[in-house]
Amino acid sequence: MARIRQIITAQKLKFVNRMxxxxxxxxxxKLSRYFLLIIFIxxxxxxxxxxxxxxxxxxxxxxYNSVQEESKAPDFTLVSxxxxxxxxxxxxxxxxxxxxxxxxCGPCRRGIPDLVxxxxxxxxxxxxxxxxxxxxxxxxxxxxxxxxxxxxxPVVYGNSEVVMNYGNISAxxxxxxxxxKGNLVDKYIGLVSKEIxxxxxxxxxxx
Numbered sequence: 001m002a003r004i005r006q007i008i009t010a011q012k013l014k015f016v017n018r019m020x021x022x023x024x025x026x027x028x029x030k031l032s033r034y035f036l037l038i039i040f041i042x043x044x045x046x047x048x049x050x051x052x053x054x055x056x057x058x059x060x061x062x063x064y065n066s067v068q069e070e071s072k073a074p075d076f077t078l079v080s081x082x083x084x085x086x087x088x089x090x091x092x093x094x095x096x097x098x099x100x101x102x103x104x105c106g107p108c109r110r111g112i113p114d115l116v117x118x119x120x121x122x123x124x125x126x127x128x129x130x131x132x133x134x135x136x137x138x139x140x141x142x143x144x145x146x147x148x149x150x151x152x153x154p155v156v157y158g159n160s161e162v163v164m165n166y167g168n169i170s171a172x173x174x175x176x177x178x179x180x181k182g183n184l185v186d187k188y189i190g191l192v193s194k195e196i197x198x199x200x201x202x203x204x205x206x207x
Contacts, residue, residue, distance in 0.1 A: 072183060073088060076165070081142055081146065081154075091129075092182050094126055095201055096128075097176070099128060100133060103134055103145045105172050107190065107191040108173045131162060132157055133172060173188075175187070185204070
């Protein structure tokens with residue numbers, strides 16, 4: 001965790017220096033883009049029970065929030081690991097599980113086999129989309145990881161916009177369930193059991 005704090009501190013210093021340049025050359029109005037970037041870097045390094053040095057979770061708590069009022073899931077267009085553009089709106093009519101994760105997060109890895117199993121069992125009715133928050137240091141680990149775990153659903157590279165649009169993701173794994181009409185219905189922070197997913201999916205499918 002000490003290394004993570006050092007990286008965050010270094011990135012903050014870089015941001016401050018960059019901010020000075022922008023104020024001098026282009027004016028303060030241009031800062032928002034870089035502010036979002038540093039948020040994304042910081043978020044990708046803050047994990048729920050995960051650390052870069054350890055493969056095992058320090059905690060295994062799950063926070064669950066059922067969305068009380070219907071709200072449309074923010075649409076996005078993100079690039080997948082095979083170079084395709086993935087639009088959330090393309091999956092309207094199916095139940096969607098969004099999984100914000102990273103290869104170096106222990107609880108994230110533990111939950112992948114359950115997501116693979118769910119996708120295999122409900123391939124015509126649901127789709128799992130993994131949104132990777134791996135940074136440049138671990139981005140190259142994603143495809144080998146997918147092969148090792150037999151990931152059978154699309155994995156896309158996350159960015160600051162999708163992080164912010166989904167409530168400023170501050171811990172991983174964080175997952176969302178979206179119904180057939182594109183509404184957010186559930187949010188989970190932490191490792192989610194397969195049974196919890198299945199109970200919610202069966203309710204949405206009416207089975």
